[in-house]
Structure formats: structure tokens, C-alpha cells
Amino acid sequence: MDGPADSAAPPMLQLTNLSKTFDSGHGRLVALERIGIEIGCGEFVTVVGPSGCGKSTLFNILAGLAEPDTGAKILYNGEPRMAPELLGKVAFMPQRDLLLPWRRVVDNAILPLQVEGIPRAEALKRAQPLFVEFGLSGFERHYPQQLSGGMRQRVALMRTFLFERDLTLLDEPFGALDALTRSLMQRWLLDIWQRHQRTILFITHDVDEAIFLGDRVLVMTARPGRIKLVLDVPLARPRPPEMLTSPEFIALKRQVLAAIEEESIKSFQQVAEG
Amino acid sequence: MRALSLAVAGPLLMVLLWEAIVRSFGVPVYVLPAPSAILLKTWADLPKLLDGLSMTLFEAGVGYVIGSLIAMVLAVLFILYPRLERVALPALVAMNSVPVVAFAPVALLWFGSGPASKIAMVTMAVAFAVFVNAHQGLRSVDESAANLLRSFGAGPLRQMALLRLPAALPSIMNGLRVAVVRSMIIAIVAEMLSAYKGLGWTIFEATQQVDFLRAWAAIAVASAASMVWYGIVNWIDQRFVFWR
């Protein structure tokens, strides 16, 4: 029921010809090359690709934190946007949780609301019902240093969700978690996503995770990062954990792995060549 | 508790050793009086010493507050306006490389021998100490955290209030701690050069009158006062900068 948006609705995000070149001391480094993607409203799209292929760079551009090379076209909700105009318009969760150690869990969670100038009392009222949902009730007044890695990640996610924007970018949110916590968090995230009706772009290194979560999986090439493969995941939702071992799932996984394998070897050779 | 008893035990042992050496070798008073003698003298002269202390503390305290405020304002402005920093920072660094005491004759000339000249010098010394630390702290904020705030739509002012200032608190408190000792030293040294009142002046006058015991009593009162002050700043640091 929550499959890709029907084709009549305009895409939430449309990228055309998006490249990014870094000019460092040693010369030019092409991180992204002519990326083109369309993300539909309410879609959950996962991105996999070898380390260093430019996934985080893509997110930085979409969050408005970095400028793409000239010639890129970004349509957000059908409107053309320059990168800085996207600041404050996209909910972005970076690779590290970046919780502020002097703020309690509640105050970390409501940080984006405070930036928007919403009074604390009002922000707290909005945050209150989410604590149960995010498995954080009873920990509102703890400091981040007192939490486990999984809980910290949930606080960072809650902070991202409280910043209600049309597009949510999650950069390896479960990368640092153990396998068990991770699979619990995946199911929990799907649950939240279905209830909150968000559009999510999700970076991961884990192929299982990419297929289990996504409506579509984008596989990127080794540097310079291009879109190598766009794979539809026609698995019904809600997805039970057993699905990970179903033949349909394995078949999809084989396709993604083959694409990644090719690219990982390339990126390894790049490193070896120096 | 254990740390506290160790912190007390060390100095106490040293004082006892000092007492023992002075007594057993019969060291003359003008070289080094015994701690017990200094303590007795302090007690006897207490009203006058406290009078001097109140002047010194007033100068050091007022200079400390004004200097810290100036330092914070400058550090924040420099971060908000990098262009201002590029123009003014080299001049500040150059000024800071000259010991503040070197400015004493000018300060006395401009502000006279009253408290104003001491306040001016303490202000300068404190401002440098706090500025260097605060500026460093505000600058070395984690770039990704700043980017996160930017992605929420935070401008430079919001980033300053919600991220940079709190993140720089440990550095700022360091500066404030260093500044305590500096402000007491500067106030006392400046009083020795020219003053009507204050512990520095007492030390100077006592030495002139060959009353070394009184000079030592004034030194004892000054050290005690700056230790208490330092302790208060330290307590505030531990209480409010509980992370890291």
C-alpha cells in the first residue's frame, strides 16, 4: 500500500546532471558525476555504494551544505533550488549522531524546533508523544553520555523527525550498531516511516538493510560516484524479518551484490594505484 | 574527599618543613621568617591587612569582570565577523607579546596612583588571558555540528548561542581560571609601583621600613585570597561544565 508514489504526482525531488568536484591541494577530485534521480512523494529510497563514492557528499548538497558544480539542476517539490536555498528545508541526519553533551535528551531532540524559534514549552509539547515511539520514555532528562549507542541514534533520529520537512536524509543511521539492535531498529524505522508518511533517502553499507527497507535501491559506482543501478523492490509491506531469507529477497540481493562487487573491486584498485 | 585531603596535606607538610628549617638553622627574619611568626603577625595586623586586601580585591575584581566581558565580546565579534578578525587579531597578538607590567608607567600617568590605574592594567591582563582561550574555544567547534545547525536553518547568531558558546565553555573557564592569579599579581605589582593603599603598597611600605614580617603577612593574606577566589571559579567550572 505504501509503494512508490503514483506517476501522476510530480516527484518530490528531481536531480539532473549533478556533479561535484573538489579542488584540493593535490588537484581535482571528482566525487559525483552527472547524478540523475527522481524521488517520489512518500518513497523510501536506499543508497548503497563503495566507501568514498560520494554518498555523504550527495547528502551534503541536498541539505544545502555544499554547492554542486555548475550545470546541476535540483527540483525540490517541482521548484528549482540553488543549494543554499535548501538550508532549513530538508531534514538531515549526518553520519555521526552529533548530540550536544550539555543538553539533556529532550533538549537535544527539540534543537531544530528551537532553531526555528518555537518556544520551548510548545516544542516540548510536540516532542512529548514521540518519546514512547522512539523508545526513549524515562530517558528524557538523561544526558547523551548516559545512553547506549542505539539510544543515542534514536535521539538523533527523533531530532531529525521533529524537524518536519518534506524530505528526510539519513546517512548510515544504524552503521555503528550491532546486528541485533540494527534489525530491531530497521523494523522500528519502517513502522515510524509508515505512520509519519515521510519521504526518506537512506544511505547504508548493508545490502540486506538496503533491500529490506527500500522501495527502491540506488547502487552507486566507485569514485567518481554515478548511479550504476536503480532497482525496484517489489516486496510487500509490512515486511516480516523472515523475508530476508525468501527467494525473492535473495534474487534481489544477488543483483545488488553483483553490481556492488564490480564497483568495490574498482574502488580497491583506485586505492592501490594511489 | 581523598583528593581534598591530599591537596591539604602537601602544602601543610611544606609549611612544617619550612618552620623546622627556620628554627633549627636560626634563619634571620629579614631572610625568611618562620610561618608561625607570619601567622601571629597576620593575626595582630588583621584589621589593617584586611583594609589593604579590600582595596586590592576591589581593583583585581573590577578589572577581572571588565576584562572578561571585553574578551568575550571581542572573541564573539571576531568569530561573527572574520574580516574584523583579520584586521585586528595581529595587533592584539603584538600587544599581548609585551608583558602588561611594561604598560604600568603609562597607566599610572594616564589614570593616576589611585585604583583606576590598577583596574586598567588588570583589565588588560585579564582580557588577553580570557580572549585567547575563548577565541580558541569558539573557533575549534566541530565543523559537522555547525553544519547540522546550518541544515536546521540556523544563522551565525543562532549557531553562536546554541552551539559555539556552550562548546567553548571549557576553554572559557580555563581562561577565567588563569585570569584569577594574573589579576591578583598585576594588582599587587602595580600597587608596589605607586599607590595609596592595598596589599602591594603594604608590602612595599613594610620593606622600606625594614618590617619584613609585615611584608610576609601581606603576602600570606594575598595568597590566601587568591586561593579562595581560584577555588570559587574552579567550583563553578566543575558544577556547570560537567561534560568533559
Ligand SMILES: Nc1ncnc2c1ncn2[C@@H]1O[C@H](COP(=O)(O)OP(=O)(O)OP(=O)(O)O)[C@@H](O)[C@H]1O
Ligand atoms: N570537503 C572535501 N574536500 C575534499 N574532498 C572531499 C571533501 N569531502 C569529501 N571529499 C572526498 O570525496 C569523496 C567522497 O566522500 P564521501 O564522504 O561523500 O564518501 P561516502 O560515500 O560517504 O563514503 P563512506 O561510505 O565511507 O561514508 C572522498 O574521496 C572524499 O575524500
Ligand SMILES: [Mg+2]
Ligand atoms: Mg559517508
